[in-house]
Amino acid sequence: MARLSLSVILAALSGLAAAAPAPLDKRAISASLLARFNLAEQYAAAAYCGTNNDSPGTEVSCSSGNCPLVDTASTNTTVEFEDTTVTDTTGFVAIDTTNSLIVVSFRGSRSIQNWIANVDFGTTATTICSGCPGHTGFWNSWREARSIVVPAVQAARAAHPSFQILVTGHSLGGAVADFAAADLRNSGYSNVVLYTFGAPRVGPAALSDYITAQGNNYRVTHLNDPVPRLPTLNMGYVHISPEYYISSANNVAVTANDINTYAGNSNLSGNAQWGLNVDVNAHLWYFNDISACE
Template identity: 30%
Template structure:
């Protein structure tokens, strides 16, 4: 029924009813609207977790030393960035797929002291990366190997970047986990590298590796639709997956929900607009994937936000000595 017809009949029926005398009924009380449950407030993190996040941000920053135009990482584990903070690490492999294959870069390192295999994914650094970030195409997501993800779609550029990376590092990691049973897989990523780390984590979780996986991302964009976000949330909890966001960073708000993209949960939020941040500035978000108390509640602004996307405990993406990095203080190695 058309809306205009419905309104006309409704008005007519009300007029007819008013012409028929009837006793005046006692007025009924209007039902009180059910109050919406309050959004849980974020909670403060511990000093130990703050130090851990700081150290992991240094590990992901080291990935920016890898690439065609960068200085690189040398054996055993030296570079112009924070390599000196991790004297016990041993470099296993670096990769750089090149500009024609999504320009995915990163490294694998071994940490015998705490039994970790570290995989760091570099963020957006080139025009090819920028185009991949801004591509809005989605395609069906088929999890590895036989898990069900009904209706899941993911960002085609992110999936392509992971596909090219997996060809290089998948076999290497499988061999390492056989050689070092009981080691934890520590995945870190920033920006585009954060989105690739998410896909890598889901892939690795589906393999029969019997390895604990922990993922920490910085400035992660939305990777797929609501079904995909729910699938990721079911695979990981907020101790095995930590999605760190920042008040001035627009990237976690992209691509927009109106285009079919949704974020997963497990968010930790930095509320300080400028460096340095302190433990009081970092909270664990408790209101779900789109917690209005965290980055989802901030205003989107692409302009003047470059530093917001780079400033995660220090300035990421420079591969420069610590005194040039824009961060005061340092963390100890985990």
């Protein structure tokens, strides 16, 4: 994955609003939730591997060795997509019979530097909820992939009605996953759980609070990863709540005690506390090297 341009990041973050922190809601997570995070993160990592984006009907695997939980599960992709939309939304839908999951995973940007330099921070109307505008680029990415993803989920749920639908993604993929999970829930799918890693904000409070209220959302951040601080608060963007903030260093194993939970759509207690202090490597390390396959 291309390295972020520090000057571009600082220019974008220089507009951060000086908002008052939300009430602190800090608590460590359980060992069982940590295990779920590890599995979801590895499915997000798998979306970076080209073999999971161009060969439907095969097992999900990571040639880089960074998704062992996925590698050892019994999986089969029902649809894989890459370069099939104007926005190049990339990922797969898979069935995991080991963990009783229907997995929808979206790849992050090929070049985060280009994404930050060229992203359109404007908003557009969405169909997620009435009066809920969202980030134009992220919404268009989901809107174009929807005709591929939804039929695959429909078929998978028909075949496995008791399976949970796990929607995940890293970085840009996390932003697309936000819209995908919300849309699937609105379409009547039950037991849809959203896990994002290093995802940016996707819209103003009307949209973010609506997705928060749907429940079953796990937004994971890491140290001073710059991406979750974009688009900035003073642009009118806020986050889905709660935030699960990893405080451990890069390149070390994450324990349950390393993750604290913070509530509020604009809390400044987790990742946002870093202000203009950024570390690109913090964006690339979520339980392991999440984009190693790229």
